[in-house]
Amino acid sequence: MKSNMKTVLLLKSLFEAYYRENDIPTPPHFSKREFGFMLWDKEGMIRHKTFYSRTEFLTFLRKKVPKNAYRSAAYYLDPEAQNMEGKGWVGADLIFDIDADHLTTPCKEIHDRWICMKCGTTGIGKKPARCLNCKSTVINEVSWICDQCLNFAKDEVFKLLDFLFDDFGISEKEVKVVYSGHRGYHVHVDNEAVKELSSDERREIVDYISGTGIKVENLGLIEVSAGGRKFIIGPDLTSEGWGKRLVKSIIKVFSSPDLDKVLIETGIPKRKIDILLVNREKVVTALSSVPSRWDILQGIGISIWKNIASAAIKKTAAQIDEPVTVDIHRLIRLEHSLHGSTGFRVTPISVTDLERFDPFKDAIIFKGEKEVIFKEYCPEFRIGDEVFGPYQKGQKVELPLSAVVFTLAKAVAELL
Amino acid sequence: MLTKEDLAKYPSIELARKYVRQLNIDITSLADEFPDVISRAYQILREVITRGVYTYLASSIDTEILAFPVARLFIDAIGDEWLRRRFAVAFSKRVGKFLQGESNDKILEIAKMPGNVSESGWDLIYEVKRVGVKYYEWKLHFKDYLSVAVHFHDITWKMCNHPVSNGYVRLTKRELARLMAEAFKERILERRVPKRFIELPEKIARTVKEIEELVKRYKKEVIREIPIKVEISGGVYPPCVQFILERAEKGENLSHVERLFLMFFMLNIGKREEEVVDLFRKMPDFNEERTRYYVRHAKNKGYTAHNCDTLKTYGICKPTHRWCSEGRVKNPLTFYYRMLYVSGKRRSESEE
Incomplete structure (x- = not known):
């Protein structure tokens, strides 16, 4: 959906004021980075841009007023070169992207919408493969954001940080969490050990964090025979890496009120589930002891434990977007710039502040009021402490400027 | 010393x-x-x-x-x-x-010295820890571990299958020896007189x-210098098979799983025993008798090719075609047969 000229001019003038009034900090090693920009009046992206001084960088932002601004995760000898071979790749920060769009959240069924570009039919929830009316496959998705999906994304960030700190030995000061200004968070790791990692090596880190390729036998969960009897042995809380995570996750699952749901999803036979449900506390005690005791329940063999382990692994793994981490030439949103689809600030957050961080409050920058008309249905949203909407198509409303920018940038409203 | x-x-x-x-x-x-x-x-x-x-x-x-x-x-x-x-x-x-068979001191000296296993030497520590029935004697920084382990394409070498803590991956002596040996190999291939x-x-x-x-x-x-018939881009093979074939043609050392997958795939699409053996002739460690035994054994057992999920786990999946990236095929054989059908249809349409 395209915005009208009046809307674009307002958004651009607000963005311009922001870049004029704020000294946007340059990212670390900025003269070795490639920058990319999307402008209001041009299709496509300006790439291969570089800056030699902070003044040049600020002047560019203030003059061009980009709709979206990006910088490379990589450092180059010649960031301006037009092709990757010519740039001379030196290294890259390790970047993780957690996007609420890729997470399964119940709120999507409430606020996401789709519209068939052929017959105009609309619907709520994820877009179907074909239009329910005309069977066309040309369907646009109008995704929305709310507290629930951004909190889901934040939970995934916490899981990721746990892997980075405990398993990879990365320190808090080497990590920067950045709210993307829209649907999620980016985590930047600036550490000498990761700088020169190849794509394949970064993919292996993604696999580690997402638990891809775990074979529980390799974590020590096996059946052994001794004295004509079979025993199950496995990792315990003193184990390291995924072994320890597996034990912690199973203990958490067995301590949770949702245990029955989790067990049903694993496909374990009903009578085995009954044994596990009756003995849930016994399992928690046995796995919390060191060494752990996996052999405590009659009738619960190694294959059942393996099923439970698969479910526990899924719960502990962090859901990160693989292509972003693996691509060593990736452009990532410039910290402190504005997101063209929301008007929210791309906001760096310290790890200690992450829990308290509220994207609908802390990434909001515009002040004042304006009247808009809604050209599409607009689901409920929150800016600061105030909840707005839902608004129907054609409805005229006076809103605070940040809410105006958000609805204009999301292309559901226009200026009057 | x-x-x-x-x-x-x-x-x-x-x-x-x-x-x-x-x-x-x-x-x-x-x-x-x-x-x-x-x-x-x-x-x-x-x-x-x-x-x-x-x-x-x-x-x-x-x-x-x-x-x-x-x-x-x-x-x-x-x-x-x-x-x-x-x-x-x-x-x-x-x-x-x-x-x-080497002493711990010697292993440490060889691994840590710059230039032997890597330009700057490995960050390696001797520390014994028991996990279940397994004794780990060494821990290696994950950066050094990854630099070699990613070449193996084998599930047991995935980092998630090793104890990892505070930046270090635990290894048994046997595993460390295997990693160091691979690093020696890579150094030889990198350096030319x-x-x-x-x-x-x-x-x-x-x-x-x-x-x-x-x-x-x-x-x-x-x-026998038989050129491996590698399909050009847009051929009927799925990208994973294509990638392995290209590496086999160059004489690169394929991992065990890659070899098995290529073997099962080719037998499944009806290649003859001799044709499948020929695919492996350029391997640096080619042994005709052993290869023939494996191919015959796989044929008799009628193994099917690994499915896409398994290949992804092994790092063999190369989802460069949209059928793969969009998850429209679950097994490389499906890709092959579908592509065969589509290209056959295209051919007959152009003939008409």
Whole structure:
């Protein structure tokens, strides 16, 4: 959906004021980075841009007023070169992207919408493969954001940080969490050990964090025979890496009120589930002891434990977007710039502040009021402490400027 | 402390290179002054070519140390990639065996010294920890672990299948020896003797010529220089198979899982036993008898090709085609048959 000229001019003038009034900090090693920009009046992206001084960088932002601004995760000898071979790749920060769009959240069924570009039919929830009316496959998705999906994304960030700190030995000061200004968070790791990692090596880190390729036998969960009897042995809380995570996750699952749901999803036979449900506390005690005791329940063999382990692994793994981490030439949103689809600030957050961080409050920058008309249905949203909407198509409303920018940038409203 | 015997066992390490440099040997007089070295280098390469084995001659340590760079010089002069890989793989296997029997101090010294297993040396610590029934004796920084383990394409080498804590990956002695051996191999493949040294005096040139002839003969008789039929982009093979075929054509060392997958896939699409064996002829460690046994066994058992999820786990999946990236195929065989159908349909449409 395209915005009208009046809307674009307002958004651009607000963005311009922001870049004029704020000294946007340059990212670390900025003269070795490639920058990319999307402008209001041009299709496509300006790439291969570089800056030699902070003044040049600020002047560019203030003059061009980009709709979206990006910088490379990589450092180059010649960031301006037009092709990757010519740039001379030196290294890259390790970047993780957690996007609420890729997470399964119940709120999507409430606020996401789709519209068939052929017959105009609309619907709520994820877009179907074909239009329910005309069977066309040309369907646009109008995704929305709310507290629930951004909190889901934040939970995934916490899981990721746990892997980075405990398993990879990365320190808090080497990590920067950045709210993307829209649907999620980016985590930047600036550490000498990761700088020169190849794509394949970064993919292996993604696999580690997402638990891809775990074979529980390799974590020590096996059946052994001794004295004509079979025993199950496995990792315990003193184990390291995924072994320890597996034990912690199973203990958490067995301590949770949702245990029955989790067990049903694993496909374990009903009578085995009954044994596990009756003995849930016994399992928690046995796995919390060191060494752990996996052999405590009659009738619960190694294959059942393996099923439970698969479910526990899924719960502990962090859901990160693989292509972003693996691509060593990736452009990532410039910290402190504005997101063209929301008007929210791309906001760096310290790890200690992450829990308290509220994207609908802390990434909001515009002040004042304006009247808009809604050209599409607009689901409920929150800016600061105030909840707005839902608004129907054609409805005229006076809103605070940040809410105006958000609805204009999301292309559901226009200026009057 | 490394001894001279250690330099003979690991002649690619920095100390051995330093030792050789100190001898200040002139290439023009090499054949006259050190005829034993020339004949030992010839013997090493003959065994590498014909048997895929790098032997160890404990009786003459000096000759053994010197024969290694001379053998590498010969390889560079010949400039045959297959020979280079076969040499590197055979040497790495020998190193792996020696390292397994080595003391912890020696392992530490070799691994940490810059230039041996990597430019800056490995961040390796000796620390025993028991996990279940397994004893881990070593921990290696994840950066160094990944630099080698990603080449294995084997599920047991995925980092998630090892204890990892505070930046270090725990390893058994056997695993560490295997990793170090692979790193030795990679270093050999990376380093090439500068071309200016490849002006060989007459006597040495004759020996090199003989080795070259041996390579040609071996390739003709065993490898048979059959070009692997690699489909050009847009062919009927899925990208994962295409990628493996391209590497097989170059004579790169495929992992065990890659070999099994290629074998199962090709047998499933109806390739004959002989055709499947031919795909592996350029492998640096090709053994016709063993390959034929595996192919026949797989054929008799009727194994199907691995599915996409499994291949993804092994890092073999290359989702460059939209059918793969959009998850529209679950098994590479489905890709193949669907593509066969689509391209057949396209052909018949264009004929009409």
